[in-house]
Amino acid sequence: MNQPARALVSAPTVSSARSILERIAAHLSRVVQGKETQARLTVTSLIAGGHLLLEDVPGVGKTTLAEALARSCGLSFARIQFTADLMPADILGAQVFHASSATFSFRQGPIFRQLVLADELNRAPPRTQSALLEGMAQGQVSLDGNTHPLPSPFTVVATQNPLDLTGTYPLPDSQLDRFLMRLSLGHPSPEVEARLLITRGRTPPVEELEPVTGPEELLGLRGLASELRMDAAVAEYVVRLAKATREHGDIERGASTRAVLAVGAAARAHALWEGRDFVTPGDVRAVLVPCLAHRLMLRSNVQGAAAREEASHLLEELSRKVAAPR
């Protein structure tokens, strides 16, 4: 892989980017306490230009996290509760007939926001899911022969309940591939829960969060991250890791090329977090499980959370075994 000889991004820019990212993460940690790592990965996913899948039991702060992210970044926000009777038009919008002028006009659905929270995505029928996923993939919505571009930046944070799968429509693996990362918040630690009990009344509500950046600056950060240098050895390391997932005996289908690109994008964003203008093998390992675990198809029959957990273990094992470049 040919790389330019000079560093693409000057240090001060990277330095200022890091401070912005840290301020966003600090905002998230104010409302979702004890989840610093997840907060950090959430911001990483946003900077990498990907969509995020939060998979966890209800009541651990998924919605709060997404809303806090939108507010911190100054993004327009919409929350869509996916239910079994949710129709595509409920998301995308519809053509409305105006009797007075005998014309139709397009009324935008909630998807036309910069950050969309698709709560309990697996409860909606596949047709509705597809409407959302198409928007995620194309960055635009097609309705009645008309194309409507989605705002920029556009990010979907979807949630799923991995335990209670009865009456749900689990996302197909091919659709899961569209999410850059999958995160699990998990229950907070007892100490955090106790602190929550004590400080509940004083915890600032999400509505009080002031933006620390704006959509334009966020786009700038995305552009900055995409330009960070990735050494040929690191790129080869990513490919070797992906290849190892494809050749592993317990994995039926390993990481796709889109997954490899996702790891690369996320690793670049992670490097920005670290204040570097280049990617290290450590950046790759840091984002490996969140980026790949939900994309692997295992040979075992386990489903849901158990499958995700097994995939995570396998990836951690591979990251130990596949030698990093020195």
Place this chain on the structure above:
Amino acid sequence: MSAPSRLRLALRDLGAGAAFGSMVVSGQLPVWTVAAFALSLVFALLGWRVFAKRAKATAVLLLGMAGLLGFSVYVGQLDLVVAACSFAGLIAGHRMLSTPEARTDGQVQLAGLLMVAGGAALSGELIFAVFLVAFCVFASLSMGLAVVEAAVPEGEPLPVRSVVRPLSVGLLFAVSGAVAFFILFPRLNWNVAARRASPGLGATTGLSDTVRLGGAGTLKSNPRVVLRAHITPDPGVDQLGSYWVARTYDTFDGQEWTSVGGPKRSRQRVTLRPGGESSLHQRIELLPAYGARTLVALETPTRMGNAVAHTASGNRRTSLMELGGGEVRFVDAGLGYSYEATSLPPEEDASTKMTEAELGQLLALPDRLDPRVAELARTVLDGEKEPLAAARKLSSWLQREYAYTLELQGDVEDPLADFLFVRKAGHCEHFATALTLMLRTQGFSARLASGFFGGERSDEDYILRAGDAHAWTHVLVPDRGFVTVDATPPGNRASQSMAALQLLTGLYETLESHWRSAVVDFSLRDQMDVAQRFIRPPRDSGRSSTRLPPARVWGVALLAGLVTYGTWRFLAARLSAPRPHTATRLVDTVERMLREAGVRPHEGETLEDLTARLVREHHSLAEPLAPVTRRYLEARFGQRPLEAGEAERLLTPLRRYLEARRAPAPSSGAGSQRSAS
């Protein structure tokens, strides 16, 4: 100018110095050119480019020197080739002192090449080969550094450390390959251009037409081998202790010995006297260090012949000429000679094949002989009438009463009287002269003989060194002929150089001998002979002959094949293996240091991971380790290479920390180690 550039220039100048040295070893360059170049070299190595601002003006000096050399050639004092070589050295010296730039660099290197070629034309000595290799090494390193220097942007330091090592390795391969090529492939004799050959440095001037008392006194300590002889039948002793005669002298004028009698016609073989049944046959080689044309043989030589002169253009048979004093001399000049001689034991020489004039000189005394000499001889002999007994009596007395010394003072008017009555110390020529003249004063016929005394075993041959040169007395005994009587104290007859010096010289002589036989004189025919001997099937009368090569050929071929295959595999593996990144070597060092300090990372944990973990755990090791790791990551993946010496600077705090941990320690250190490992 930066320091690395100084290194390159020093290498360039040393290369030119080596090239000039390859000519100097021939001993033919005029002293003033040697001095001029040596001065230039010293100035250049000190960085004093004294001609830098006046290159054109100082070039006039070269013109003057060229004129001087041309005049020397015109009047016949200097060979044209030598003059050309000297001028090449002067040009190189001038360029070395001029402004260092690409043009002068090229001129110095070109002059170096010319000088090496000149050195090859002037001599084929082993030392030449040493200078040749030195020139190759210095000049190649200098040119390699010049290429790197040209590629480095202005103002940036030259990465000397990182280029000198691969350059040196490449050079080692190149020199090895060149040596192998030189030995394995046939070649032309490189000495064909020389008109006359020289024995080189350290050679003795050998024998002269006269023996002057008070002459060369340091010859005794010269350990260079001048003669190698194979004697049949083999005496079988380590120290032969024999007299090797070169010539005799019968006329002494008070200062020096000479011989009467003129040259006779030259011929292939010279018979000096009738042979006998107990003749000793000698196959003698006079080495270049001998430096004269007089043949030497064990006393008493009867015949000499089959002489071959080793000249610059090859070996050729040479005629011999007999001169006065029993001297036999080669007609043709050569670097060295080989010939055969037969000798009788001295006691069996009954002949006195001498002219009347020569016989008459055996009692001649110098005109101004100190009368005390005859008086002293008379006193010592005390009426002894028998020549041999008288000689032995005088010899014993001289050995007892006089001391041996090599310390000589300047010319004295009467060296014999000075020896006998003033200094009472001298070397072999004083003792031999005193004995000869004291015998003559009492009416006994005697003469002075010169040559060598000794004979040191070397393999199956005997060698003589320059320090073995000696003088002794021949006393004429009726019915027995000349009998050797040596007045020099026995312990001072042979070479008196230091044992260590002899050992070193012996080593050098052996190398030189191999060099001559295996390189200089190793012709295409020799190579063919070696190959024929190697592949020819062994002759075995008891078995039917076969045309197949012997087993050793197959064995060597197999071995050569295996070695070639192994070398190829090794080189292929080395060349195809990715070269470790400079930063990777830093990681290797850090990990080794941590291992030695007992800090072991988890499975699959890289230095980056380990450092991140230690930082999370607020471990004290994180403080010295984090900067190293951060800089490593930048150098390895961020294209900000480590600068020269930076790795060592980075490692210093970490090393100090780990050494402090290792020292008998407080318990907290153990705790830290546990948490880190």
